[in-house]
Amino acid sequence: MDKLEKLQNKIKQFHLERDWSQFHSPENLAKSISIEAGELLECFQWNSEFDLEDLTDEMADVYIYLLDLADRIGVDLIDIADKKMDKNAIKYPVEKSKGKSDKYNKL
Ligand SMILES: [Mg+2]
Known part of the structure; x- marks a missing residue:
């Protein structure tokens, strides 16, 4: 199991133990990402x-919610970031x- 998989399992377990998944709709997670940003x-x-420490705590909060949203909508965060970088290379x-x-529209 790699580091990312271990972290994803840790996040899932944390939510499971607290019965918090019921609150984690895609909309709520998107709002949470913006709040943490x-x-x-x-x-x-x-x-x-x-x-x-404060900065890295907030970076982690954004990342955790992003991973949670990716899981909730069934996408791989690494894959979508990689694909977006390909799009960015075309745009820029x-x-x-x-x-x-x-x-990009002003270049
Ligand atoms: Mg925070």
């Missing part, structure tokens, strides 16, 4: 300094986007 941003609310060809932060 807000908490991630809160780590930088007043300056660019950050507490490493190196020759047009190198060294630029513009959105």
Whole structure:
């Protein structure tokens, strides 16, 4: 069993023991991802300094909810991220986007 599989099982067990899966509709999980992403941003609310433990806790919260949503809708998070990177490479060809932060429609 690899690290990801172990983590997925740990998350499932955590929810099972607490009977929390009933609350984890795709909609609720999407909202939770956004809430946790807000908490991630809160780590930088007043300056660019950050507490490493606070930051990594919030990164983990986002990741855990993403894994949960992927599981709930039956997709593999690694596969969909890999596929999206392929799409990004088409959207942002190196020759047009190198060294630029513009959105693809402004390149
Ligand atoms: Mg959090």
